[in-house]
Amino acid sequence: MKFLAYLVSGISLGSVYAIIALGYTMVYGIAKMLNFAHGDVIMVGGYISFLAATNLGLPAVVSVLIAMAVCTVLGIVIEGLAYRPLRAAPKLAVLITAIGVSYFLQNSALLIWGANPKSYTPVVSGTLKLFGGQLSVSYVSLLTVAACIVIMIALTLFTGRTKMGKAMRACSEDQGAAQLMGINVNRTISMTFAIGSALAAIAGALLCSFSPTLMPTTGSMPGIKAFTAAVFGGIGSIPGAFLGGILLGVIESLAKGYISTQLSNSIVFAVLIIILLVRPAGLLGKYVPEKV
Amino acid sequence: MKIKNVARSARTDMFTYLGVVAAFIIISLLRGGGMLNRSQLGMLVPICCYIVMAVSLNLTVGILGELSLGHAGFMSVGAFTGIITAMSLANVIPSAPVRLAIAIVVGAVFAAIVGFLVGIPVLRLRGDYLAIVTLAFGEILKELITCLIVGADSKGLHIIFNVTGSKTANDLKLLEGGRIIIKGAQGATGTQTIATFTAGFILIMITLLVVQNMVRSRTGRAVMAIRDNRIAAESVGINITKYKLIAFVTSAAMAGAAGALFGLNYSNLAAAKFDFNTSILVLVFVVLGGLGNIWGSIIATVVLYILPEALRSFATYRMLIYAIVLILVMLATNNAQLKTLLGKLVPGRKKEGEENG
Numbered sequence: 001m002k003f004l005a006y007l008v009s010g011i012s013l014g015s016v017y018a019i020i021a022l023g024y025t026m027v028y029g030i031a032k033m034l035n036f037a038h039g040d041v042i043m044v045g046g047y048i049s050f051l052a053a054t055n056l057g058l059p060a061v062v063s064v065l066i067a068m069a070v071c072t073v074l075g076i077v078i079e080g081l082a083y084r085p086l087r088a089a090p091k092l093a094v095l096i097t098a099i100g101v102s103y104f105l106q107n108s109a110l111l112i113w114g115a116n117p118k119s120y121t122p123v124v125s126g127t128l129k130l131f132g133g134q135l136s137v138s139y140v141s142l143l144t145v146a147a148c149i150v151i152m153i154a155l156t157l158f159t160g161r162t163k164m165g166k167a168m169r170a171c172s173e174d175q176g177a178a179q180l181m182g183i184n185v186n187r188t189i190s191m192t193f194a195i196g197s198a199l200a201a202i203a204g205a206l207l208c209s210f211s212p213t214l215m216p217t218t219g220s221m222p223g224i225k226a227f228t229a230a231v232f233g234g235i236g237s238i239p240g241a242f243l244g245g246i247l248l249g250v251i252e253s254l255a256k257g258y259i260s261t262q263l264s265n266s267i268v269f270a271v272l273i274i275i276l277l278v279r280p281a282g283l284l285g286k287y288v289p290e291k292v
Numbered sequence: 293m294k295i296k297n298v299a300r301s302a303r304t305d306m307f308t309y310l311g312v313v314a315a316f317i318i319i320s321l322l323r324g325g326g327m328l329n330r331s332q333l334g335m336l337v338p339i340c341c342y343i344v345m346a347v348s349l350n351l352t353v354g355i356l357g358e359l360s361l362g363h364a365g366f367m368s369v370g371a372f373t374g375i376i377t378a379m380s381l382a383n384v385i386p387s388a389p390v391r392l393a394i395a396i397v398v399g400a401v402f403a404a405i406v407g408f409l410v411g412i413p414v415l416r417l418r419g420d421y422l423a424i425v426t427l428a429f430g431e432i433l434k435e436l437i438t439c440l441i442v443g444a445d446s447k448g449l450h451i452i453f454n455v456t457g458s459k460t461a462n463d464l465k466l467l468e469g470g471r472i473i474i475k476g477a478q479g480a481t482g483t484q485t486i487a488t489f490t491a492g493f494i495l496i497m498i499t500l501l502v503v504q505n506m507v508r509s510r511t512g513r514a515v516m517a518i519r520d521n522r523i524a525a526e527s528v529g530i531n532i533t534k535y536k537l538i539a540f541v542t543s544a545a546m547a548g549a550a551g552a553l554f555g556l557n558y559s560n561l562a563a564a565k566f567d568f569n570t571s572i573l574v575l576v577f578v579v580l581g582g583l584g585n586i587w588g589s590i591i592a593t594v595v596l597y598i599l600p601e602a603l604r605s606f607a608t609y610r611m612l613i614y615a616i617v618l619i620l621v622m623l624a625t626n627n628a629q630l631k632t633l634l635g636k637l638v639p640g641r642k643k644e645g646e647e648n649g
Contacts, residue, residue: 007518032421040624082619089626092359096579099572100618223566224427231424262477264423269428276421277413 005249006257012141014146015024016251020226021233021241022155025198029172029236030192033091036098037078039223040105040199045071045204046214047113049182050120060123060205066199075197076190084186102220107228109216122209140209147202152242155195159238168192172236225265226250228272234285243283305504308587312500315492323489331601339597340492341367341554344499346577346589348546351503353575354584355512356539357519358415359423361571366544367551368566369406370399374552375480375561379473380444388486396495396552403540403548406433411540415533422549430571437563438477445470479562480555487557494508495553496590498545503586506542515539580621 020042027035031240045067052063079246082101124139159165165189170178179185205224208214227247233244248268275283319336322328345367351362372396385391410429417425441452443464450464454476465474474480514535517525526532555561573638581592599617603610624630 020614024442025294028420034423082623085623086626088628089405089622092353092579093622093626094582095359096576097622099576100622103611104619105616107615111608111612228424228428231421235420260439263435263455269432272428273413273425276417276425280417280421 002257004135006253008137008141009136010250010253012138012144012247012249013253014246014247015144016203016207017222017226017229017248018148018150018242018245019144020204020222021245022083022151022238023199023203024099024223024227025230025233025235025238025241026155026168026192027196028230030168031081031083031189032100032172033094034227035196036095036223037101038196038200039106039219039226040102040109040217040223041071041074041078041200042204042222043109043208043214043216043219044074044105045197045201046120046208047109047118047204049123049201049205050118050214052206053121064123064205066200067205068198071197071201071204072194075193075200079190079193086191106216106220107114113216115216117213117215120212120214122212123205124209140206144206144210147206148245151199151202152227152238155184155238164188164191174251190215193211208228219258225268228269232275234282237282237284237286240282240284247283300507304587305508308500308504308590309497311587312493312496312590321490325524335597335601336489336615337487337492337557337603339594339636340489340496341550341557342574342577343351343496343590343593343595344550344553345574346549346581346593347388347496347499347503347586348550349542349574350578350584350586350589351539351543351546353578354582355507355519356515356536356543358536358539358540359420359575360426360543361423361544361568361575362410362426362428362433363547363574364566364568364570365410365433366403366407366547367554367570368433368563370396370403370551371555371561371566372480372551372563373402373548374399375483375555376442376444376473377552378451378486378556379471379483380449382559388484389488389491392486392488392491392553392556396491396549399552400549402544402550404545407541407544407548408537411537411544415536415540416626427568428565428573430568431586434563434567437474438479440474440617441471441472441476442474443470443600477564479564480559481560483556483559483561485557485559487553492553495549499549500586502542502546506539507586511535511538519599576618580618 010195020038024035026154027033029039048062048070049060049067052058052066053060056063058066078101079268082097083094086097122140124143127136127138128142129136159168167178167183168191170183171185171188175185178188203222203226204219208218226245229244229248230241231244232248233240233242237242251271252264252268253266259267279285311544319328323333345363349360349363352358352363377398378391378395381391381394385394410426414422414425414429439454441454441459441464443450443466445466450466450470452459452463460476464470466472472481473483507516514525514530515538517528517530518532518535522532551566576595577593578589580587581590582597600610603613
């Protein structure tokens with residue numbers, strides 16, 4: 001029963017990672033950049049939904065929708081102001097700019113909302129009791145898993161079936177060729193950032209429902225872990241991000257339960273390293289050998 | 293043309309040494325004259341450590357061309373092995389500078405060993421995968437050190453690896469007169485601060501000597517050939533793994549030396565100090581200073597380390613300003629129009645930019 005409890009908490013935590021990783025993997029797949037500011041967009045999403053729910057007294061769904069809208073705009077603005085001018089620049093320059101944006105968001109949040117942690121009210125309360133009360137599953141967990149599956153399916157359909165999705169895939173494969181085919185590359189990349197940031201807002205609300213403390217640094221560690229999850233599953237691959245997120249959550253939860261709380265992150269990272277050594281492109285990633 | 297180039301690189305190296313020596317003399321004179329206040333004096337050793345960190349990371353990122361996000365991990369290995377060495381030798385070797393030197397060497401050796409162990413799997417990967425794995429190793433090293441409880445008494449070192457989080461320093465069962473050196477998550481406490489600015493200066497000079505000579509040697513040319521075109525380098529018979537490992541381990545060893553000096557500069561130091569953010573901080577120094585440009589790393593480190601301190605009067609806004617400066621500098625240095633404009637204003641400037649870039 002203990003094992004089941006760890007498994008359930010692992011899957012629900014993993015679903016949050018998966019939602020973040022889906023956003024990460026889309027942005028990476030198309031812009032080929034490590035967006036270190038992604039974790040901080042999660043934090044902004046958390047704060048916005050917190051303020052909307054607590055200060056304005058709006059229902060949870062509306063507050064999450066507002067957070068999504070704000071983060072979408074934020075994502076587009078960040079991309080337009082900070083990343084677009086660097087499209088032709090070396091990769092490291094973009095990386096450092098992303099770090100700058102991350103610092104900027106964290107410190108703005110610190111100035112606006114203060115350093116004191118806010119206690120977040122979960123978007124849904126209550127737990128479901130199973131096996132005569134031996135196993136309790138919170139409704140937040142169920143909601144998270146459901147949201148994650150819906151988002152994954154929606155994204156798969158979007159990238160596979162729609163015109164915009166096709167444009168995204170084309171841009172991720174070859175930006176120059178895509179442009180020659182009449183695809184507006186800048187708009188496509190903006191769109192990707194918008195989707196990724198909206199997902200980050202959802203993830204922010206769900207993450208804070210699990211661990212209800214909200215601080216300016218709340219997003220950084222989940223951001224890094226979600227990126228790990230995306231690499232785990234094969235970066236750029238949507239089912240891969242989903243799988244990677246869930247696996248990461250389960251490994252973390254089991255490691256915490258059975259081995260050591262202090263070393264749980266280390267165990268997660270160690271598994272990542274082993275997987276990358278065996279499959280250098282991640283679980284579901286395609287390994288492209290270099291041609292001479 | 294070839295001779296001119298060689299002379300030019302030798303000249304740059306000379307200027308780097310001279311610049312560092314001149315800076316050391318000026319700061320020593322200012323200090324002797326009592327012109328530096330307490331907070332400025334406190335910054336001297338950390339700046340030296342970060343310069344060594346930046347120069348060593350430049351070897352990995354700039355010369356070898358692999359993005360490492362876990363450099364602080366090697367620094368923490370050096371810091372804690374250095375602290376353990378210096379503290380356990382406290383009764384054996386009374387002279388502080390000798391103890392400091394031994395601690396730095398031990399820190400460098402241990403960091404090199406860890407660098408070697410990490411390097412074998414990591415260097416098989418490429419690009420962003422390599423970056424994420426170095427990040428992972430950095431975090432693992434940090435958490436492992438957080439689990440360490442170390443003490444020393446007349447019988448020798450006592451080490452506990454606190455996996456479950458239930459053990460405390462009392463479990464070391466130290467004899468009377470023994471002392472606790474590292475207390476798990478609290479890190480090293482009650483360390484004697486024997487680090488000095490002079491030691492920092494000597495460490496910088498040694499680092500420069502190692503890196504600059506390596507870059508101009510056969511090894512350095514092989515490493516740079518791998519960076520520029522791995523396949524071409526392999527096809528002319530360069531042993532990729534060997535040269536990558538040489539560069540990576542050297543870089544780790546120097547980070548360990550810097551860590552030992554850093555660790556012995558503070559009486560209390562937790563492993564959490566050497567997290568991902570510290571690695572990023574050093575990476576920012578390297579990138580803003582210019583990849584592969586040793587001299588630039590030094591300047592960028594000094595300026596960017598002092599900048600947040602100088603902005604202290606803006607108190608709450610200083611990190612925000614730092615972030616904005618970072619973004620603006622990256623945007624400005626990569627702006628094509630600005631570059632051509634500069635090229636027109638200063639004749640010969642454009643050519644130099646091409647060479648450095």
